[in-house]
Amino acid sequence: MRKNLKFESWFFYVLFFVSLVLSWFFHKDATRFSDRSELWSDRAGYYIYLPATFYYHFDTHKMPADLDVLTGGGFSLDTLNNKIDTKYTYGVALMASPFFATAALVSRIAGYDNEKGFSMLFMRMMSLAAVIYLILGLWFLKKFLDHYFQPVVSFFVILMIFLGTNLFYYSLIDGMMSHVYSFFLFSLFLFALKRYQGLESRRWFIVLCITLSLAILIRPTNVLLLLLFFGWDAAGPAEWLNRAKTFLKPRFSLSFLSILFIIFLPQLIYWKYLSGNWLHFSYRGEGFTNFFHPKIAEVLFSPVNGLLTYTPLVFFFLAGIFVMLFRKKQNGWLVAGLFAMVTLICASWKMWYFGCSFGQRSYIEYFTILAVPFGYFTTELFNIRKLWLSVALFFLLFLFAYFNLRITTSLYRFERCYYGSTWDWDHYVWNLQRAGILSPVCQVQTWQNDFENMALSPVFKPSQLFSRSGQYSIAANEKEGKTPLFSARLDAFGYPFPKRMDVEIWALKTENQPADASLNYTLTRGNEILFGDEQPLDGFIKNQDTWSKVKKTFIIPDVFDSTLQINIFITNPKRTHLFADDLEIRYHYGWE
Amino acid sequence: MLLALFLLGVFILVNYYLFYLDSHQTPDTIERVEREILPLQFEGGGSRLAFHDFEWGNIHDTASHLAEPGYFSKQSLKMNSGVPFSPGLWIKFKDIPSSLPKRIQSPVSPDSVATDDNSIWIRAGGFVWFSCPPADLKCSLVATCNHNGANYKYMFVGLETENLISNQWNYVSIDYRVPSPADPEDVLQAYFWYRGDGEMLVDDVEVNVFTEVAR
Numbered sequence: 001m002r003k004n005l006k007f008e009s010w011f012f013y014v015l016f017f018v019s020l021v022l023s024w025f026f027h028k029d030a031t032r033f034s035d036r037s038e039l040w041s042d043r044a045g046y047y048i049y050l051p052a053t054f055y056y057h058f059d060t061h062k063m064p065a066d067l068d069v070l071t072g073g074g075f076s077l078d079t080l081n082n083k084i085d086t087k088y089t090y091g092v093a094l095m096a097s098p099f100f101a102t103a104a105l106v107s108r109i110a111g112y113d114n115e116k117g118f119s120m121l122f123m124r125m126m127s128l129a130a131v132i133y134l135i136l137g138l139w140f141l142k143k144f145l146d147h148y149f150q151p152v153v154s155f156f157v158i159l160m161i162f163l164g165t166n167l168f169y170y171s172l173i174d175g176m177m178s179h180v181y182s183f184f185l186f187s188l189f190l191f192a193l194k195r196y197q198g199l200e201s202r203r204w205f206i207v208l209c210i211t212l213s214l215a216i217l218i219r220p221t222n223v224l225l226l227l228l229f230f231g232w233d234a235a236g237p238a239e240w241l242n243r244a245k246t247f248l249k250p251r252f253s254l255s256f257l258s259i260l261f262i263i264f265l266p267q268l269i270y271w272k273y274l275s276g277n278w279l280h281f282s283y284r285g286e287g288f289t290n291f292f293h294p295k296i297a298e299v300l301f302s303p304v305n306g307l308l309t310y311t312p313l314v315f316f317f318l319a320g321i322f323v324m325l326f327r328k329k330q331n332g333w334l335v336a337g338l339f340a341m342v343t344l345i346c347a348s349w350k351m352w353y354f355g356c357s358f359g360q361r362s363y364i365e366y367f368t369i370l371a372v373p374f375g376y377f378t379t380e381l382f383n384i385r386k387l388w389l390s391v392a393l394f395f396l397l398f399l400f401a402y403f404n405l406r407i408t409t410s411l412y413r414f415e416r417c418y419y420g421s422t423w424d425w426d427h428y429v430w431n432l433q434r435a436g437i438l439s440p441v442c443q444v445q446t447w448q449n450d451f452e453n454m455a456l457s458p459v460f461k462p463s464q465l466f467s468r469s470g471q472y473s474i475a476a477n478e479k480e481g482k483t484p485l486f487s488a489r490l491d492a493f494g495y496p497f498p499k500r501m502d503v504e505i506w507a508l509k510t511e512n513q514p515a516d517a518s519l520n521y522t523l524t525r526g527n528e529i530l531f532g533d534e535q536p537l538d539g540f541i542k543n544q545d546t547w548s549k550v551k552k553t554f555i556i557p558d559v560f561d562s563t564l565q566i567n568i569f570i571t572n573p574k575r576t577h578l579f580a581d582d583l584e585i586r587y588h589y590g591w592e
Numbered sequence: 593m594l595l596a597l598f599l600l601g602v603f604i605l606v607n608y609y610l611f612y613l614d615s616h617q618t619p620d621t622i623e624r625v626e627r628e629i630l631p632l633q634f635e636g637g638g639s640r641l642a643f644h645d646f647e648w649g650n651i652h653d654t655a656s657h658l659a660e661p662g663y664f665s666k667q668s669l670k671m672n673s674g675v676p677f678s679p680g681l682w683i684k685f686k687d688i689p690s691s692l693p694k695r696i697q698s699p700v701s702p703d704s705v706a707t708d709d710n711s712i713w714i715r716a717g718g719f720v721w722f723s724c725p726p727a728d729l730k731c732s733l734v735a736t737c738n739h740n741g742a743n744y745k746y747m748f749v750g751l752e753t754e755n756l757i758s759n760q761w762n763y764v765s766i767d768y769r770v771p772s773p774a775d776p777e778d779v780l781q782a783y784f785w786y787r788g789d790g791e792m793l794v795d796d797v798e799v800n801v802f803t804e805v806a807r
Contacts, residue, residue, distance in 0.1 A: 523742070591771065
């Protein structure tokens with residue numbers, strides 16, 4: 001036992017040290033206002049509460065006028081109404097506040113310019129905060145898993161979750177996102193739940209309430225955790241009912257509501273300051289708009305941030321759920337139901353791929369719960385007698401962890417967004433080749449854009465009026481009559497460049513008269529057009545309000561300048577109501 | 593578990609090895625050249641688009657770059673670094689004789705997708721004479737299309753790889769399937785391109801166009 005504890009301490013010390021080094025490595029090139037910084041885009045949106053409270057006192061006039069732009073647009077400054085507008089809640093900022101205070105104190109003692117909360121010291125401290133919450137989260141998870149599994153299984157499970165899931169990325173690279181904080185809260189909740197269930201102690205109930213309230217504050221859908229309070233390790237429906245009755249007793253329910261209120265109060269005050277109302281839906285234009293046609297297949301399997309396509313280790317989590325159900329283990333149905341609910345929630349969200357993400361990041365906190373089926377699976381795996389099966393499954397486990405680490409490194413080296421289409425498998429495979437998972441890197445064969453991935457949108461805002469697939473299409477009514485659809489430099493292909501490309505796009509017009517529009521292609525050097533061709537659309541779009549396929553083979557000349565750019569666009573000089581969707585390009589590297 | 597880790601190591605090493613092999617391949621432009629061969633069903637359906645026997649000029653006029661002898665004739669063209677390109681074919685797509693399939697004249701029509709049924713071929717060829725070792729002969733027989741100065745479907749036969757014989761006349765040709773042009777104003781070209789510092793003679797440069805022979 002003592003030996004185990006000693007090993008456990010060393011295990012977490014080493015994990016902490018390695019994480020710290022990796023976090024430093026991933027942020028070594030970060031500058032104050034760059035996308036590599038912890039205080040950029042969404043991360044800045046979570047963080048802004050701290051400098052706004054302690055340095056600027058929520059007065060935009062005291063802030064640099066373009067601070068919102070400099071930090072990647074994660075929040076906005078409304079100087080007219082003197083408001084700082086962030087759609088994120090203050091939970092992450094609250095949890096990061098001790099690190100913020102330390103950075104402020106060190107700055108003051110050392111006489112170091114704190115840049116009002118945006119110096120490099122604050123950024124480093126936010127990276128450190130993520131590492132600390134990661135290690136604490138893993139530690140609490142290990143303690144929780146020890147209730148069910150041998151220590152070796154618990155160690156194996158937390159190590160695989162760390163190395164084999166996007167938790168690695170969202171704690172060591174994008175640590176100021178909410179996920180590592182939620183992961184910590186979920187782990188603490190599970191740990192506290194076991195303590196509460198064992199001791200029936202009011203102290204642990206308070207810990208549960210604080211943890212749950214913070215988790216709900218950070219992400220309201222985390223209210224699902226409440227299900228665990230009622231159902232975790234429950235022998236049957238009667239015990240569910242008993243726990244519900246206990247919870248509804250005034251001393252319990254009022255304690256929970258009071259803590260929830262206290263934790264939410266600063267948020268309510270912020271919303272009142274921002275909108276004039278105590279309650280405010282900050283995700284304008286978003287929401288659960290896909291609830292009646294959830295994008296479940298996309299969330300699980302799409303090349304654009306699909307759960308299983310980017311975190312294949314989850315296959316083993318799901319296998320563990322089947323093991324639990326098959327072996328009639330406690331909590332099997334609860335975990336399966338929870339996974340289904342989380343999937344439904346993610347699939348109902350309008351932007352089901354969650355923007356520029358790595359995989360389905362909304363599942364990260366739920367990996368704490370899925371660790372239990374994974375633990376059961378691992379236990380079975382350790383007991384498999386057939387050598388070939390055992391080796392094959394372990395090989396897959398390690399391969400999936402390797403997969404995760406290579407993709408993470410690729411995201412660090414290249415861009416953070418995924419620039420592919422919903423079901424563009426060619427681009428996915430190319431991405432794996434670029435990440436070094438598959439070799440060698442092959443020539444790009446196809447390109448698709450269904451205009452669902454906003455990172456790939458050729459225009460500022462795609463249209464929702466008509467769509468052939470998904471939710472969006474491109475309205476060909478941009479200024480000057482030219483609507484871009486695609487552009488790529490020749491160096492994106494590698495030498496030799498393609499010689500021809502078959503372009504297919506679906507078009508729809510809402511008027512009965514000829515549109516005089518055309519599908520155009522140019523090859524340009526700067527503003528100079530070297531080569532061009534066009535395909536008039538009227539010959540293809542015969543019927544009004546019907547999607548028609550437009551096809552054309554364009555020639556790419558034999559050039560040696562890789563900086564030349566291919567452009568495909570629609571010219572619509574009369575700006576008639578014309579929509580385009582589902583662009584597909586097939587490249588030919590020869591003339592055969 | 594250790595065996596699985598070992599297998600993962602093997603997987604990673606194999607990947608790195610494949611990547612290493614791929615990144616150390618030096619593309620040989622000659623080897624990468626595509627070669628097209630006129631299909632049998634087109635043989636015999638040819639008509640002449642251009643012919644140059646170089647018999648018309650005065651050999652004593654240095655500006656004409658002519659030399660003696662020719663291939664079973666008096667004169668030929670002397671190519672060197674000052675005369676790198678021979679006469680050959682230079683014709684706009686819109687000027688290709690109207691007896692040829694419609695695809696050539698209406699390149700932007702929606703049904704202008706090239707198929708085996710309506711394709712057109714040219715065969716460009718000529719006789720060459722040189723005295724240097726065959727491997728040192730830096731000359732190409734080129735067929736290409738040109739749109740506003742930019743070449744596409746640029747294909748060539750490198751004479752240094754054609755197993756020719758020094759100090760005698762050798763026949764060289766290239767078959768070329770004519771692509772759908774981007775514009776009727778695009779130009780179809782075929783010519784010899786001498787890239788060396790020495791000299792070479794060229795004679796009877798001929799370009800024929802082929803459409804499928806009805807069976």
